[in-house]
Amino acid sequence: MSETVIHVENLTCRFGDFVAVDHVSFQVQRGEIVGYLGPNGSGKTTTIRMLLGLLRPSEGYASVFGFDVYRQAEAVRARSGYMSQKFALYNDLTVWENLAFYGGVYGVHQRQQLEEVLEIVGLQEHRRSLVNSLSTGWRQRLALAIALVHRPQLLFLDEPTSGVDPLARRAFWDLIYRLAEAGVTILVTTHYMDEAEYCQRVGMMRQGKLMAMDTPSALKAHVLPGPVWEVFLQPLEVGLEHLRQVEGVLRVGLSGDHLRVLTRPEIGASDLETGLRHAPLKLQGIQRSEPTLEDVFLTLAGKEEEDR
Amino acid sequence: MSDYLLEVEHLSKRFGETAAVEDLSLRVRPGEIYGLVGPDGAGKTTTMRLVVAALRPDRGQIRVAGVDMQRAPEQGRRWIGYLSQRFSLYEDLTVLENIRFFAEVRGLSAQEWRSRSLEILRFVDLERFQDRLAGQLSGGMKQKLGLAIALVTRPRLLLLDEPTTGVDPVTRQDFWQLLIQLVHAASEPVAILISTPYMDEASRCHRIGFMRAGRLIAEGTPSELRARLNGRMLEVRGSPLSDLRAWLQQVEGVEEVHSFGDRLHVRVRQGYTQAVLDRLQQHPSPSPSIRILSARPVTPVLEDAFMAFASNQPVESEP
Numbered sequence: 001m002s003e004t005v006i007h008v009e010n011l012t013c014r015f016g017d018f019v020a021v022d023h024v025s026f027q028v029q030r031g032e033i034v035g036y037l038g039p040n041g042s043g044k045t046t047t048i049r050m051l052l053g054l055l056r057p058s059e060g061y062a063s064v065f066g067f068d069v070y071r072q073a074e075a076v077r078a079r080s081g082y083m084s085q086k087f088a089l090y091n092d093l094t095v096w097e098n099l100a101f102y103g104g105v106y107g108v109h110q111r112q113q114l115e116e117v118l119e120i121v122g123l124q125e126h127r128r129s130l131v132n133s134l135s136t137g138w139r140q141r142l143a144l145a146i147a148l149v150h151r152p153q154l155l156f157l158d159e160p161t162s163g164v165d166p167l168a169r170r171a172f173w174d175l176i177y178r179l180a181e182a183g184v185t186i187l188v189t190t191h192y193m194d195e196a197e198y199c200q201r202v203g204m205m206r207q208g209k210l211m212a213m214d215t216p217s218a219l220k221a222h223v224l225p226g227p228v229w230e231v232f233l234q235p236l237e238v239g240l241e242h243l244r245q246v247e248g249v250l251r252v253g254l255s256g257d258h259l260r261v262l263t264r265p266e267i268g269a270s271d272l273e274t275g276l277r278h279a280p281l282k283l284q285g286i287q288r289s290e291p292t293l294e295d296v297f298l299t300l301a302g303k304e305e306e307d308r
Numbered sequence: 309m310s311d312y313l314l315e316v317e318h319l320s321k322r323f324g325e326t327a328a329v330e331d332l333s334l335r336v337r338p339g340e341i342y343g344l345v346g347p348d349g350a351g352k353t354t355t356m357r358l359v360v361a362a363l364r365p366d367r368g369q370i371r372v373a374g375v376d377m378q379r380a381p382e383q384g385r386r387w388i389g390y391l392s393q394r395f396s397l398y399e400d401l402t403v404l405e406n407i408r409f410f411a412e413v414r415g416l417s418a419q420e421w422r423s424r425s426l427e428i429l430r431f432v433d434l435e436r437f438q439d440r441l442a443g444q445l446s447g448g449m450k451q452k453l454g455l456a457i458a459l460v461t462r463p464r465l466l467l468l469d470e471p472t473t474g475v476d477p478v479t480r481q482d483f484w485q486l487l488i489q490l491v492h493a494a495s496e497p498v499a500i501l502i503s504t505p506y507m508d509e510a511s512r513c514h515r516i517g518f519m520r521a522g523r524l525i526a527e528g529t530p531s532e533l534r535a536r537l538n539g540r541m542l543e544v545r546g547s548p549l550s551d552l553r554a555w556l557q558q559v560e561g562v563e564e565v566h567s568f569g570d571r572l573h574v575r576v577r578q579g580y581t582q583a584v585l586d587r588l589q590q591h592p593s594p595s596p597s598i599r600i601l602s603a604r605p606v607t608p609v610l611e612d613a614f615m616a617f618a619s620n621q622p623v624e625s626e627p
């Protein structure tokens with residue numbers, strides 16, 4: 001049984017002539033982990049600020065737990081936690097002191113409730129550590145603890161694991177999955193494709209528009225017009241120029257020691273090989289590649305440009 | 309002159325009790341983009357600061373274009389362009405004024421800097437914006453201006469500390485295109501050492517070194533590193549994911565399971581792939597509540613490789 005937690009319809013925000021968020025619509029169900037992926041300046045944070053009632057929508061409508069985000073902002077904020085990437089922790093206070101301070105801001109004074117949060121994020125043993133002695137991974141957990149201190153049922157995470165060790169990142173995401181299983185709804189904004197892969201559904205934002213929102217697997221299966229290939233050859237620039245001319249090739253990009261090529265569905269490795277036969281280069285190999293969310297993003301961005 | 313533009317041998321640097329860099333050796337050739345890949349605190353930035361001789365190593369040697377950086381740091385630095393992570397532009401100066409400022413700091417004469425600046429602005433495609441205030445540039449344009457400034461002295465070794473963080477993927481493609489043009493310049497191929505905590509950035513480098521706790525834990529081309537796990541990564545779908553995950557962790561031959569959005573990624577021990585796949589396919593419902601919808605081998609991604617190297621389960625190195 002699903003229960004809609006976030007409902008957004010034609011949400012728009014203009015700053016003068018600039019459209020920061022442009023007629024965005026989506027829904028998020030209870031317990032879902034949804035990623036909101038896009039580069040800096042694409043409208044992610046503006047959307048979150050509207051959802052938290054900090055910014056008035058110029059047009060459209062949004063509700064959280066059935067409350068109008070602007071007119072009933074207090075009710076929304078009482079039920080939502082926000083972990084910002086640039087969260088201000090007090091470096092010269094201990095973990096516990098930080099938690100108690102922010103708990104107080106939310107009116108949470110019971111020791112038991114603070115203990116509970118500390119346990120959820122696994123910081124019990126560091127309670128007396130000064131924040132400036134903690135690794136980035138532990139600080140991120142403390143920021144999460146603070147966002148959870150008033151037991152919110154909806155959590156906004158802004159690039160939660162940037163710069164964290166992959167091992168620590170996976171541990172952090174395990175926490176997030178556990179919260180979601182307990183019924184907490186999670187919206188993660190990020191510009192890292194790596195991070196978006198962890199979400200159950202991903203919305204892709206660019207220049208204020210929500211280009212698509214679906215599961216990572218569905219995005220890869222439905223958005224990409226055909227397969228992705230890794231083509232190993234030398235020299236790379238010569239390959240880049242020639243592959244662009246080959247019939248059925250839709251996009252070619254440089255990727256370290258090889259080229260990444262998106263083609264129409266009917267194209268096979270042998271077609272690419274034939275297309276390169278007369279090019280002055282040394283072909284070393286062609287293999288099918290797993291599509292990435294970046295492939296999806298670039299394809300959607302390309303469509304947007306064409307439509308203009 | 310040596311075949312390498314950068315040679316680092318047995319480099320170590322401690323800060324008090326912490327080994328920031330520990331016995332690190334690496335070499336970068338002209339025409340090569342080498343990625344130093346690891347989390348914050350792994351020692352990437354310290355390595356770069358040692359290379360530019362902003363810090364003195366406790367042990368080890370660094371040569372830039374054959375110049376010993378401890379004996380002749382000034383001479384070595386002439387070959388280096390450095391775009392640091394916390395690089396700050398003067399927001400109230402124009403694009404051209406920023407370049408001029410940094411060119412003069414680096415000792416370029418008035419005659420030299422102007423023609424060189426325009427040439428570089430053309431290269432990074434900012435020529436049209438030369439009179440715009442740096443503070444009014446987009447993130448991607450600022451990055452390009454940072455690169456232009458690092459290039460003004462015609463360096464042969466370019467050090468880039470997390471250059472494309474937060475940039476639109478479309479712009480990032482352009483930025484990388486510029487880097488590739490630089491390293492392939494026929495007349496004076498450049499060597500690039502780039503640091504990043506992100507695997508999607510790392511996968512674009514020619515060669516990468518995984519760094520963790522000051523040490524280089526693995527080195528190779530992205531394809532080589534991924535290939536060390538070939539056939540050992542499975543993607544499993546089913547429901548409920550959390551129960552399925554807990555169950556999978558008990559299956560013989562399974563090394564690690566992690567959630568990945570709407571699916572699980574499973575790393576199996578060498579030689580167990582078929583056994584694990586058979587087991588999953590023959591028993592699609594290992595308990596009344598768990599259902600396995602699909603299981604298939606997938607191409608390992610770099611993050612899988614990093615995890616395998618980092619989790620103390622040594623990956624068999626290639627012969």
